[in-house]
Amino acid sequence: MLQEESDISLIIAQIVQKLKGSNLYAQLERQAWASLQRPEIKLESLKEDIKEFFKISGWEKKLQNAVYSELSVFPLPSHPAAPPEHLKEPLVYMRKAQGSWEKRILKSLNSMCTELSIPLARKRPVGEQKELLNKWNEMGTDEPDLSLFRPVYAPKDFLEVLINLRNPNYENGDSLSFRTHLGLIQVPLKVKDIPELKECFVELGLNTGQLGIDDSTQVPPELFENEHVRIGQKVLAEQDSAAAQQYIRQGSPTALRAELWALILNISSQPEDILYYEQLKTNVIQHDLLVDSLIYKDVKLTASNDDYYFVFEDYLYQVLLCFSRDTSVLNHFAYNSASPPKSYIRGKLGLEEYAVFYPPNGVIPFHGFSMYVAPLCFLYHEPSKLYQIFREMYVRFFFRLHSISSHPSGIVSLCLLFETLLQTYLPQLFYHLREIGAQPLRISFKWMVRAFSGYLATDQLLLLWDRILGYNSLEILAVLAAAVFAFRAVNLMEVTSLAAAEAVLADLSTLKVMPLLQIFLFATVT
Amino acid sequence: MSRVSVPCHVKGTVALQVGDVRTSHGRPGVLVIDVTFPSVAPFELQEITFKNYYTAFLSIRVRQHTSMHTPAKWVTCLRDYCLMPDPHSEEGAQEYVSLFKHQSPSMTFPKWLSHPGPCEQPVPLLEGLPDPSRVSSEVQQMWALTEMIRASHTSARIGRFDVDGCYDLNLLSYT
Numbered sequence: 001m002l003q004e005e006s007d008i009s010l011i012i013a014q015i016v017q018k019l020k021g022s023n024l025y026a027q028l029e030r031q032a033w034a035s036l037q038r039p040e041i042k043l044e045s046l047k048e049d050i051k052e053f054f055k056i057s058g059w060e061k062k063l064q065n066a067v068y069s070e071l072s073v074f075p076l077p078s079h080p081a082a083p084p085e086h087l088k089e090p091l092v093y094m095r096k097a098q099g100s101w102e103k104r105i106l107k108s109l110n111s112m113c114t115e116l117s118i119p120l121a122r123k124r125p126v127g128e129q130k131e132l133l134n135k136w137n138e139m140g141t142d143e144p145d146l147s148l149f150r151p152v153y154a155p156k157d158f159l160e161v162l163i164n165l166r167n168p169n170y171e172n173g174d175s176l177s178f179r180t181h182l183g184l185i186q187v188p189l190k191v192k193d194i195p196e197l198k199e200c201f202v203e204l205g206l207n208t209g210q211l212g213i214d215d216s217t218q219v220p221p222e223l224f225e226n227e228h229v230r231i232g233q234k235v236l237a238e239q240d241s242a243a244a245q246q247y248i249r250q251g252s253p254t255a256l257r258a259e260l261w262a263l264i265l266n267i268s269s270q271p272e273d274i275l276y277y278e279q280l281k282t283n284v285i286q287h288d289l290l291v292d293s294l295i296y297k298d299v300k301l302t303a304s305n306d307d308y309y310f311v312f313e314d315y316l317y318q319v320l321l322c323f324s325r326d327t328s329v330l331n332h333f334a335y336n337s338a339s340p341p342k343s344y345i346r347g348k349l350g351l352e353e354y355a356v357f358y359p360p361n362g363v364i365p366f367h368g369f370s371m372y373v374a375p376l377c378f379l380y381h382e383p384s385k386l387y388q389i390f391r392e393m394y395v396r397f398f399f400r401l402h403s404i405s406s407h408p409s410g411i412v413s414l415c416l417l418f419e420t421l422l423q424t425y426l427p428q429l430f431y432h433l434r435e436i437g438a439q440p441l442r443i444s445f446k447w448m449v450r451a452f453s454g455y456l457a458t459d460q461l462l463l464l465w466d467r468i469l470g471y472n473s474l475e476i477l478a479v480l481a482a483a484v485f486a487f488r489a490v491n492l493m494e495v496t497s498l499a500a501a502e503a504v505l506a507d508l509s510t511l512k513v514m515p516l517l518q519i520f521l522f523a524t525v526t
Numbered sequence: 527m528s529r530v531s532v533p534c535h536v537k538g539t540v541a542l543q544v545g546d547v548r549t550s551h552g553r554p555g556v557l558v559i560d561v562t563f564p565s566v567a568p569f570e571l572q573e574i575t576f577k578n579y580y581t582a583f584l585s586i587r588v589r590q591h592t593s594m595h596t597p598a599k600w601v602t603c604l605r606d607y608c609l610m611p612d613p614h615s616e617e618g619a620q621e622y623v624s625l626f627k628h629q630s631p632s633m634t635f636p637k638w639l640s641h642p643g644p645c646e647q648p649v650p651l652l653e654g655l656p657d658p659s660r661v662s663s664e665v666q667q668m669w670a671l672t673e674m675i676r677a678s679h680t681s682a683r684i685g686r687f688d689v690d691g692c693y694d695l696n697l698l699s700y701t
Contacts, residue, residue, distance in 0.1 A: 078622065079575075079621070079622035079623070079624060081575050081577075081622050081624075082622045086622065090619075090620050090621060091616060091619065091620050092620060103700060106698045106699075106700060107700075109698055110697045110698050113697060114697075119694065119695065119696070120695040120696070120697065120698065121693045121694060121695045122694060123692075123693065123694065167616070169579070169580050169619075187616070188614055188615045188616055189615060189616050190612055190615035190616065190617045276685075279685065283687070287688075287693050325687065327685055327686070327687050328685075341698045341699075342698065342699045343695045343696070343697065343698050343699055344695070344696070344699060345689050345692055345693075345694060345695065346694045346695060346696050349696070349699075353689070354689055355699075356687060356688070356689060356693065356695065357687065358695055358698060360687030406616055
């Protein structure tokens with residue numbers, strides 16, 4: 001059909017355009033030039049011979065991985081008449097809500113600036129720069145006075161905004177009727193039901209081996225684990241991103257996880273990447289940002305207090321401070337409903353040539369933000385690699401957890417999916433919790449916003465994040481949240497207050513995620 | 527053959543409803559939009575583009591003039607084309623849509639619109655030459671592609687967040 005052909009041509013053109021600016025393009029060009037020396041490259045069949053050379057030397061695979069990465073991250077090209085904001089978020093009322101929420105954040109940050117008389121950004125004096133460089137690897141030992149700083153917002157503030165989201169075209173009526181949603185989210189986004197989830201997460205089924213279930217000590221490794229590890233090693237040898245993504249749906253062996261995630265995210269530490277990270281480090285040394293204090297405060301309040309993650313405190317500063325200075329992160333705002341905050345150089349208010357983004361990466365951290373980085377510290381110990389992995393995870397997945405959008409992996413859809421699953425498959429529990437004033441989403445929201453980091457044991461968290469990568473979707477977070485409620489349903493039916501319900505669900509550190517997911521999706525009588 | 531937009535006049539929506547609009551409480555599910563073309567010059571309609579706002583299904587009917595003597599009749603070109611796969615959810619609710627003439631199975635679009643003027647004779651299609659309508663649509667696709675590539679900038683890493691080494695900022699801007 002003509003229409004499909006032109007759609008594919010558009011996608012190809014878009015990907016070619018994106019890859020043209022990348023390191024890979026330069027490398028391929030160099031390789032092509034160098035290959036002309038080789039005896040098998042003949043002038044008469046130049047194009048075919050070079051293509052064959054790329055195939056044999058593994059460069060074609062690298063190109064395939066890059067294309068696959070682009071397809072996974074960037075949305076398909078939209079209608080030619082659609083403006084850029086439509087690509088960020090197609091629904092106008094969601095865009096408006098995101099805009100209002102951002103304005104609130106900006107006001108909050110501005111008032112913090114004015115109250116504390118601290119500039120948003122300043123150049124560090126040379127002495128201070130030297131000092132910071134000297135203690136770069138032990139910034140955690142610093143104990144600056146952060147008492148006056150407060151996080152810009154916490155997840156519960158964000159939840160209130162989501163609860164108040166309304167579609168102006170949706171006739172709901174103020175009084176409760178069969179049309180109003182029983183949960184907190186009142187927008188009619190499309191979410192999957194259990195039959196659709198079973199189809200989507202078919203590899204988590206009862207008849208498929210899983211790491212997290214079939215590698216437990218009681219199960220002989222010959223039944224599943226050994227073969228799965230062997231296949232994993234083969235996937236890594238082939239260096240195929242798409243194969244790795246398919247493989248990891250059944251979980252990753254601990255020894256292979258760091259390499260598999262890097263392959264799926266298409267991260268290879270080239271000298272250019274290490275240099276880029278060093279450049280970011282220089283930016284941190286030279287300029288002091290207000291958000292640095294917010295990052296310090298967040299790390300001190302969350303990761304430093306966590307039994308699993310406090311050892312990585314220094315790594316967290318090294319990643320997050322550099323992240324704030326990374327302008328390449330600005331690219332993801334093309335498909336993020338959020339927009340980077342803007343400011344002007346002092347004294348040049350309103351002059352466009354002096355307009356800048358603040359922070360340079362456009363992302364203002366909130367309470368708990370550092371928990372997105374912490375689990376990665378178990379996998380990567382080289383700062384620039386750790387940094388690259390975190391940045392890619394953020395621009396692929398984590399940004400969706402704190403911006404208002406209609407995307408199926410956006411936090412609004414996840415909340416609605418969670419509530420709908422609970423209402424449909426555990427109606428008695430849902431009704432009971434509502435009656436006692438314990439709307440389930442009020443408890444599970446913080447788990448989903450943090451992708452369960454800091455709530456699950458780390459080995460379980462990494463098994464969960466394996467599946468996020470494998471399915472290129474965050475929906476599994478909502479399914480797990482519902483599965484946790486299902487697991488503790490008996491206790492929850494007996495509580496009579498929100499506080500008691502929260503107490504039942506306060507400690508998730510003993511939970512095993514894969515059995516919970518499997519039972520909820522595939523073994524519950526519906 | 528270049529593509530231009532045809533000026534058209536889009537009238538306000540009229541609800542199709544049984545009974546008295548004022549007294550009945552039910553909300554109509556079908557709305558009709560009349561589109562007229564004020565220009566009298568003949569044209570060949572290739573594409574209709576619009577932005578949806580919560581319409582689930584679309585039908586298009588055209589009034590066809592065949593000759594000077596027979597009365598014009600209404601022909602359905604598109605029936606119940608689905609714009610929203612699940613009308614009670616947001617999927618497709620605010621999407622941009624294009625309908626192309628080849629999607630209309632009866633292919634009555636171009637024929638009635640591209641009526642030749644009194645002095646023109648229809649050009650006979652010579653053997654071996656490509657069908658002009660197919661060529662024109664392929665040319666349009668290439669045009670759209672080149673427009674897109676021209677419009678997008680090369681993704682070179684800029685890296686600098688300061689202005690001439692200066693990053694002293696006052697407050698965030700609300701615009």
